[in-house]
Amino acid sequence: MKIASWNVNSIKARLPLLLDWLAARAPDIVCLQELKCVAEAFPAEAIAEAGYTAAVLGQKTYNGVAILSRLPMDVTERGLPGLSGEGADEARYIEVLAEAGGGLGVVRVGSIYLPNGNPAPGPKYDKKRAFFAALTAHARTLLAREEVLVLAGDYNVIPHPRDVHDPAAWAEDALFLPESRAAFAGLVNLGFTDAIRACHAGGGLYTFWDYQAGAWPKNRGIRIDHLLLSPRAADRLTGAGIDRERRALEKASDHVPVWCTLGP
DNA sequence: ATGTCGCGACCATCGCGA
Numbered sequence: 175m176k177i178a179s180w181n182v183n184s185i186k187a188r189l190p191l192l193l194d195w196l197a198a199r200a201p202d203i204v205c206l207q208e209l210k211c212v213a214e215a216f217p218a219e220a221i222a223e224a225g226y227t228a229a230v231l232g233q234k235t236y237n238g239v240a241i242l243s244r245l246p247m248d249v250t251e252r253g254l255p256g257l258s259g260e261g262a263d264e265a266r267y268i269e270v271l272a273e274a275g276g277g278l279g280v281v282r283v284g285s286i287y288l289p290n291g292n293p294a295p296g297p298k299y300d301k302k303r304a305f306f307a308a309l310t311a312h313a314r315t316l317l318a319r320e321e322v323l324v325l326a327g328d329y330n331v332i333p334h335p336r337d338v339h340d341p342a343a344w345a346e347d348a349l350f351l352p353e354s355r356a357a358f359a360g361l362v363n364l365g366f367t368d369a370i371r372a373c374h375a376g377g378g379l380y381t382f383w384d385y386q387a388g389a390w391p392k393n394r395g396i397r398i399d400h401l402l403l404s405p406r407a408a409d410r411l412t413g414a415g416i417d418r419e420r421r422a423l424e425k426a427s428d429h430v431p432v433w434c435t436l437g438p
Numbered sequence: 439a440t441g442t443c444g445c446g447a448c449c450a451t452c453g454c455g456a
Contacts, residue, residue, distance in 0.1 A: 183456085184444055208456090210445065235445055236455070290456060330456095384456085385442035428443075428456080 175245075175274055177283060178433035179205040179326035179399055181382075185238070186210070188427055189217050195420060196224050201433060202244050203272055205285030205326040209238025209265075216240065233265035239285045239327070240268065247272040250282070255315075257308040261289060261301040267309075277438030278322060278410065286327030291348030299348055302330070306357040310364070316404070317365055322436070323404035325366070328429065330398055331358040333368070336377035337397035349398060367408035369401040369434035370416065381416055382429045390421055399432045410436040 178201040182188040185206065196204070204226070209216065213232035221228055226242040229249045241247070251269035253262075269284040286309070291302030309325075316323055332350045335341040344350040362368060370379060380395025389395065403411060414434040421430050 187444060208444095292456080386456095387441055389442095 175202040175278060175281075176433055176435050177201065177203045177205075177281075177324050177326065177401065178431050179207070179285070179328075179401060180431040181207040181287070181328040181399060181427060181429035183208050183427040183429065184210040185216060185240075187425065189220060191420070191423060191425060191427070193220060193224055195417070195431060196221075196226065196242075199417065199431070199433070202274075203247075203281070203283055204242040205283065206240040206242065207238075207285065207287035207328045209233075209240060210235060211238060229268055229270050231265045231268040237265045237287055239265055239287050241270050241283060241285050243270065243272050245272045245274055251284070254305065254308050255312050257305060259304060260297065261304065264289075266305065274322075278436060280321065281407075281436075282316065282319075282321050282323045284323075284325040284327070286325060286329065288328060288330045290330050291354065294346075294348040294351055302348060302354070303357070306361070310357075310361050313361060313366070314364055320406060321404065322407045322410065324401055324407055324434070326399075326401040326432075328398060329358060329400050331355060331400075332396050332398055333358055333362075333371075333400075337379065339378075339380070339394045339396070344396070349396065362402060365405055366402040367405075367411065369403050369408075369411060369414040370397070370432060372403075372408065372411060373414040373434075379416060380418070381432055383421055385428050399429055401432060401434050403434070407436060410438075412437040
């Protein structure tokens with residue numbers, strides 16, 4: 175089965191490209207981020223016609239996450255458990271249990287839109303820090319269940335210098351600060367596998383290119399969209415990739431889809 | 439050197455977030 179994640183930067187603006195991509199790449203489960211719309215306005219009918227049911231946590235103008243599935247699923251969380259204070263009401267986490275069948279059984283999937291955190295330091299970075307703390311605690315709880323688990327989304331963290339075109343240019347950015355990278359590493363080190371890294375070595379693997387300053391034509395990208403696999407999911411990992419060609423299309427999102435495949 | 443997009447709002451340019 176194929177599990178993907180895509181920050182679409184407005185579901186309404188991206189619907190034609192989303193439907194085109196679903197038909198072309200046929201993922202079984204898709205984590206979406208930055209819907210920028212309320213649940214009532216989510217284009218559930220068009221997505222149903224493509225063969226997917228949708229679990230949606232919406233928000234007006236900002237944020238918004240969803241999980242699309244061709245398999246039966248139940249929502250297990252709307253919002254990140256344990257998150258309180260500033261930003262706790264933002265739509266940044268939704269989680270489901272999906273029935274994969276075959277040799278895979280039940281799969282738990284979380285769709286994550288982690289706060290950007292800029293400018294750092296400041297209240298926005300504090301929000302990123304708090305989200306990481308709650309996510310790490312929740313992930314620890316989930317790992318104890320020993321399920322096939324995939325936590326996928328826009329983590330807004332560049333894990334390593336090889337994941338950015340120009341590390342020096344990003345040195346002061348909240349996405350690449352040592353504290354941000356340490357928080358991401360701390361989460362991964364609970365026992366997760368970074369699916370893209372497990373399948374591909376080397377640098378130049380990017381998932382985001384800014385709309386500004388010709389970032390795409392100059393290939394000034396960063397890798398911030400990640401699929402984190404529990405040990406039982408990692409045991410089944412058969413492939414992973416980045417649908418980079420989607421960045422070249424008219425009306426493209428600034429992020430491209432990332433995906434992994436799990437065998438039976 | 440510069441270069442963007444999407445949303446929503448005092449409705450048509452601007453502030454915000456990214």
